[in-house]
Amino acid sequence: MSASQKKARAPEKEAAVWHARLGSTSVATATVEEFFAWHAIPENADAYRRVDKVWRESGAHAADPVLARAVAEARSRARRRPSPGARSRTFIGLGVAVAGAVCLAVGGIVWQQSRGVYETELGQSRVIALADGSQVTLDTGTRLQVRMEKGVRRIWLDRGQALFSVAHDPTRPFIVQAGDTSVVAVGTVFDVQRKGGEVDVTLVSGVVDVASVASPARKTRMAAGNQARVSTAGVTTRAVDTRAETGWVRGRLIFEDTPLAEAVGEINRYLPQKIVIGDPSLGAVPVNGLFRTGDRDAFVAAARDALDLQATALADGSVRLTRRAK
Structure with a gap:
């Protein structure tokens, strides 16, 4: 293969790697942002579409063996190494997608x-x-x-x-x-x-x-x-x-003088084990900060320190916020 042919194949190899990474069980928010930046380059977007077509249509493997091999190798590497999302406390699950092109969902691509x-x-x-x-x-x-x-x-x-x-x-x-x-x-x-x-x-x-x-x-x-x-x-x-109101798209929740009850409600939408406000009088207290969606520990720590609260872990896994005893 000539140098020019190898250069032309570079975006497709990168696309194969991305296809494998985005097909994992969970995808870190930072990974999604990196992917969008890569996909914004037209030749990369074209390469991704070609790779996805190979993956979906078994007959295409024989038609383009080099591309098919790149996809298979990338998938194999992705299975062997831990996903970055698996180590991240904040992640976007199956379903992260290519803007304006495809949607990655459970079981494959939704066109x-x-x-x-x-x-x-x-x-x-x-x-x-x-x-x-x-x-x-x-x-x-x-x-x-x-x-x-x-x-x-x-x-x-x-x-x-x-x-x-x-x-x-x-x-x-x-x-x-x-x-x-x-x-x-x-x-x-x-x-x-x-x-x-x-x-x-x-x-x-x-x-x-x-x-x-x-x-x-x-x-x-x-x-x-x-x-x-x-x-x-x-x-x-x-x-x-x-930008603050739509921060969730980027995996962020931004609070600016937001009542504690409202902020807790937003954080809880991402949590299996919730935050509970034990004292109703705390609900109207304003809070400020930027948090990753689903990062309960960071939110609880910030609220506890800024508002002088007591955080108590409950038997069901939830956390209760109350005023600290004087």
């Missing part, structure tokens, strides 16, 4: 979809690329339904939180329904979270209309950088730091 039901388990994140070019990122414990039709694009957010990057198409509105709340967009980026009887809509870019399903004509038009909270009392809006 562009026009309809279906998608879920994430506790501590997992997932990205799906829709048939219209839109991309949806699902947070932990999220379930949504997708239906792409000729004149409209519909999403039902049954639970959890998702970030929507909507492909521009003025002829087909993109509608997200979360309980009694509907969000209508054409081409924009926004986040929707269901929180009990409330729904938070955070607009990163573009314009969306927020309304009740029962009264679609009474809509609130949002501007970028704002968050709308929809409850039985109506719709309230406020300016927010959208």
Whole structure:
């Protein structure tokens, strides 16, 4: 093989390694960020698509033996060595994906979809690329339904939180329904979270209309950088730091004068063993900080030290926060 041919094969060998790493049981947040940076280079993205095609289609192995061998070798190495995610306390589980291209899910790759039901388990994140070019990122414990039709694009957010990057198409509105709340967009980026009887809509870019399903004509038009909270009392809006509000996409939770009860609620969404506030009067105390999703120990330590609290481990594995005895 000539030097130029070897050089041309380099991205494909790297793609084979990435395919193996992302197919492991868990993937560290840092690994995901590194992968996105690598995949942003067009030749790397093309190589990844070719590698994935080889992996999915057994007949392709004979057609391109060099590429097939690279994939097989990378898979073998990945099985022999521990995954970086296995050593990390904070990880994104099966389902980390290629932005705008594919979605890695349990059992393989989920390609562009026009309809279906998608879920994430506790501590997992997932990205799906829709048939219209839109991309949806699902947070932990999220379930949504997708239906792409000729004149409209519909999403039902049954639970959890998702970030929507909507492909521009003025002829087909993109509608997200979360309980009694509907969000209508054409081409924009926004986040929707269901929180009990409330729904938070955070607009990163573009314009969306927020309304009740029962009264679609009474809509609130949002501007970028704002968050709308929809409850039985109506719709309230406020300016927010959208990077902080969508930090979960990067495996981060950012709190700025956030009531302790709300911060604990966010951290708990990623935890099998929860944090419990033992004194109701602590719920309104503001907290600040940046934490990895799922890092209970770091959050408990910070809250204990900053607020002079007592942290007690309970028999069921949860941790209770109370005021320290004087």
